[in-house]
Amino acid sequence: MSSLQTLIFYATPEHNCSYLEAKKATTMFVDPKASVDKELYSKLSVLGFRRSGNHYYRPHCNHCSACVPVRVPVNQFKPSRSQKRILKKNIGLEISITPPEFCQKHYDLYEKYIIERHSDGDMYPPSEEQYRSFLVEGNPSTFFVEFKYKGELIGVSVIDELNDGLSAVYTYFDPDISDRSLGVYSVLWQIEECKRRSLDHIYLGYWIKSCRKMEYKTLYKPVEFLISNKWTLQEPNK
Incomplete structure (x- = not known):
């Protein structure tokens, strides 16, 4: 089972932001091969990560911090x-x-x-x-x-x-x-x-x-x- 200490993260290339016009965005993903159980998912959520299907991600944009977890x-x-x-x-x-x-x-x-x-x-x-x-x-x-x-x-x-x-x-x-x-x-x-x-x-x-x-x-x-x-x-x- 994976842990925060053993997780590998990947960042996407810059792409058009879905929310702010004329802005570029970068997203950080947890390695899709990682085994994420409820315990690890909970820790990731406290750090601002979200889940979409089997992917766990959070914004990782250069020069922009507009996306704030709430x-x-x-x-x-x-x-x-x-x-x-x-x-x-x-x-x-x-x-x-x-x-x-x-x-x-x-x-x-x-x-x-x-x-x-x-x-x-x-x-x-x-x-x-x-x-x-x-x-x-x-x-x-x-x-x-x-x-x-x-x-x-x-x-x-x-x-x-x-x-x-x-x-x-x-x-x-x-x-x-x-x-x-x-x-x-x-x-x-x-x-x-x-x-x-x-x-x-x-x-x-x-x-x-x-x-x-x-x-x-x-x-x-x-x-x-x-x-x-x-x-x-x-x-x-x-």
Whole structure:
């Protein structure tokens, strides 16, 4: 089994940044041959790494530190008024936890979501192969959460359990039901699930101050930022 001390890391060549125009990005990956168990994955997450399929990565850009890992200390979290309204609106949803296995209904919903919401992103056009490698294949600690309304699947969250929290890998939902704010509700549900499992944090990935697509990540207060390898409540550049 690999450890932090024995891991080998690789950096990609510079490529166009997915979030900031006219910027170049470099990504650091853990050696894909490494054996990453829950213990090691947890340590990597504390250091700001994320998982996509079988790949563990973090930004490693020259002259740019805009991507900041964020997490919410769930026992300090207090929902805002709008978040309370979203919680109330979704009372009665049927919620179930399932294994990370391919399901045609899951994929059909994912395909619809990507086509209608992210046709300008890296995951377009969607395919079963891409879906499997991104969300189905991965870590043994992964689980899916199904959100249903009147028996119909309307959303799916892909989540990893760590030693100290949950990592929100990805959430997709029926774009025709935008009034339920399922993206927000999923994070709120995961915060409560952390508490039920006696876990301390939910890891939300990377936040970029100037990127509107990532603004939502700092709406779950308080939020911690990883700056100079230390988690702090102080927002960068303030």
